[in-house]
Amino acid sequence: MELAVEVAGVKLANPVILASGTAGYGIELSSLVDLSRVGALVLKSVTLEPRKGNPEPRVWETAAGMLNSIGLENVGVQALIADIIPALEGLGTPVFASIAGDTVRSYARLAARIQGAGGVDALEVNVSCPNVEKGGIQFGVDPGATSAIVMSVKENCDLPVFVKLTAAVADISRIAVAAQKAGADGLTLINTIPGLAIDPATRTPRLGGVIGGLSGPAIKPVALKAIWECYEATGLPIIGGGGICDTGDVLEFLIAGASAVSVGTALFRDPGRVLDIIDELPGAIERAGARSAGELTGTLTETSR
Amino acid sequence: MELAVEVAGVKLANPVILASGTAGYGIELSSLVDLSRVGALVLKSVTLEPRKGNPEPRVWETAAGMLNSIGLENVGVQALIADIIPALEGLGTPVFASIAGDTVRSYARLAARIQGAGGVDALEVNVSCPNVEKGGIQFGVDPGATSAIVMSVKENCDLPVFVKLTAAVADISRIAVAAQKAGADGLTLINTIPGLAIDPATRTPRLGGVIGGLSGPAIKPVALKAIWECYEATGLPIIGGGGICDTGDVLEFLIAGASAVSVGTALFRDPGRVLDIIDELPGAIERAGARSAGELTGTLTETSR
């Protein structure tokens, strides 16, 4: 059974990737999960300067999901380049850096810095973080802003560029097409969906940042729709995720149009689950009547039953 | 404990309403649930002509939610006026009619027909159904279209008009403000969120209509955020819902800005649950330190803990 896939020129031993922000900088997980076995590792999004993030509490469990309002706490691109990327050398697994800025120019500078430092295989451009006051999702809901960011990133680096979009828009395929026209090599779908939870006893939000991003199985149907529509609209390679917990989920994402999938929230319950998924994937692909992971991508037929 | 609330001039004995489309035309539920005890009943959305709806399967369970693709099957406004509304007379519970059209003009005509027939207490204008090819959510993501529909409805009827919006937009408060400027008396939030589920074995959608609308606890955080934002932006009375299963949920919706709440998907597991919620509400409101349901509306304080 062939698990290897290639997404925008990046070769992965299998299509199962660790999602940005849920696997830290890789180092934290490395004693728990054999990172050389995962398809790829997407690092926590970094900004030009280190960020402290939002007030706590930063997470809240919701039905079949969770809200987070980390607020892009990160070590900053300098520490990423100086400390993290070198530490990940020799991992044997492709590493994606993820960047987030509050201006078009900051994305360009982040891309240039990472490109210059080397050591990563691809770049994820996060234009969809719901937990920051400036930038983030404000860019990702706007085709013009998305386009400008992607262009400036592409001008400043030769790495394959994946644009991470939000599904909290009326028509995600419009944004995806804008990203494609601006030169995106691939898409990562979907980021968390903005949401709110309230403590009735105190009449205050459950999160220090008030609004948080919803992730987990709750959002899976929204993610699948986004992936299907963007695949149909652009044909770009897609890293798909949102609530993936088992191989059945992985198959759904591949069929909807993803070339690889990302696991995030499910890591919290059991970081080792991601390796189980990889182990069980060949059998699941076979039962779905395919001979490789790649063969499933985008094979949804629009008639039911 | 005062449970009675008034929303846009409609007096409800309690704030718990049955959501459109999940309680049919009331008649179906009436032997199971004492409808005279619910705050109000919102009827299934009707169109000018009867509609057959979408191909089956029409529902699929998802994690903490469900997708539906009923496709607005309904008896049409004529049968509503001739058969349904008279049968509901003497119910003792306010009845909201819900209308859905594929042109601005069709909404206007629906409003005029229902206004003329009498027997309902308010009108819900559904501009957010994700399961029809024309109209529906296409209107609800567009402030201009929403505005035009609301104006034409208001011109054609004197009933209190609630506009039912979708949260599947980048900024729902923009649409809410457009509805308000056009004369909406209240808002109903939120309709289902478009989503997709796939059967990996057949590589086909789980629903005959391919895309369906996600409802249930999975969407609760998204609904709460929408309500809070629309309440802050418009101050309009809001009927809030999305995943409500218990009194804790009801309180969260009231605090976020709802004056009344709607229960939909939870009816399927146990239609009687809605009466339990009503029975348990006084105790819950008291524990939250309030003396009436209305007192809680819009009391979210933006500091956590």
Add this chain to the structure above:
Amino acid sequence: MADIASPTRGVTCAATLERREEASPGVFILEFRLDGGPPVAQPVPGQFYQFNCGGGREHMLPRPLSVHGVTRWDDEVAVLKFLVESVGWGTERLCSLEDGDEVGLLGPLGRGFSLAEDGKALLVAGGMGIAPLFFLASEMDRGDKEYDLLAGFRSAGQFYRPLSGLKGGVDVYTDDGSLGNRGMVSGGADGRLEGVVYNAVYTCGPQAMMTVVAGISEEAGVPCQVSLASRMGCGIGACRSCVIEGRGAENLCVCSDGPVFESYKVAWTGAGDIE
């Protein structure tokens, strides 16, 4: 639809598992006692209940199951029997309940089979279609009605043993011939309807099978009632989740117009199946 048993109004109640027996691998007979005693309506064959199988907020939809028998129904106690195949989360959970465990029920729902006054009936069951048809046969036994029952199974391992206790003639079909006749149970029906004179056919099973049985019954001029399935939401006719297409291209609501329909009302392309 006057000749199909008219729908009774279901009620919500809790029920406690009294007995669980594995009928064949992965198929269980479950007997539930309705807490609070018998409600007004006693279920008739073809009617079903919606099961709230638990699972917190992860599982919002109830699971529909046909009544398989009434073990007891008197002034104090109501015990109902269901035959459940474990095929997914909900049925698996039901099939692994232990005595004393509780579930939530809504029922009886829908329209059941309506029995002809006299004459001999042919019952054709495929797979789990045996659940309502065994109930029907038992009721016919009680009323001393004449019938033959054709029952199809994948193979001998799936055979439903209590069939041997029925008074009517029972003929078994297996896909692999490991028990009874080899082949499709619908083929058996074909032969029967050519020869023997039946005045009614009652069938339940996979859609392909029911389509064939409905066809040959109509050809033979014998009225045929079919028990359909489809994915359900409310179970009471409110949400329009469960509709299938009628022959006049109208919508038939499986949960409240059915699940039992006269075969000629159904457009056999879109109809649901139970297996």
Add this chain to the structure above:
Amino acid sequence: MADIASPTRGVTCAATLERREEASPGVFILEFRLDGGPPVAQPVPGQFYQFNCGGGREHMLPRPLSVHGVTRWDDEVAVLKFLVESVGWGTERLCSLEDGDEVGLLGPLGRGFSLAEDGKALLVAGGMGIAPLFFLASEMDRGDKEYDLLAGFRSAGQFYRPLSGLKGGVDVYTDDGSLGNRGMVSGGADGRLEGVVYNAVYTCGPQAMMTVVAGISEEAGVPCQVSLASRMGCGIGACRSCVIEGRGAENLCVCSDGPVFESYKVAWTGAGDIE
């Protein structure tokens, strides 16, 4: 942070409930045997485990619980003790497990208390803060270390009986005076630090209490270690869910920099509490 026990790397494993005992109303001692025997690292006081309490996909976040004791840890068998108050879905589920039931565990996680070489220590526990501090006291008993333990409870009903078996001096405080001293346990700590000479304070409990204890310890010039809590995601330092503010306005990661911190590192306005 060299003087705080350095973090050991946790592992994921299944564990089986061996014993459950109600310590006080709604508070249970739960003993779990780690399936597959003891992993490399034996937990030290102050470390915690992340519990996957089940619940299908409805509950995606694990629940953090401090180790309350090591019942057995040898070449074959590892049995750990937790003291759990039932306050919500997850803890309720844990507290109603039956012997033989399984849960998923990840741990031991975080940095525990680090013991001074010699001298006498003051342990100050409020409410469920007794969970890690009782473990610490037991370990000090094993190592023949000197300590006094002040334990605060809402009232006599909440008293944790095993305290009576400790070798150190135990002083009890209740809010209503129904057992031991009336008043806040932090008040007791105040008096103690004025008089007796301790060379370390270890505390765990509600944030308000720890804030006071940290303050008076610092005033008295006695090093104080606090065990904090906050809402967690990963439990291993990857997701930055659990951070609280350090005194230099930097972020402290409760799960991997802590949960035990030297009190002077913490900005006492934003710190989490365990109760």
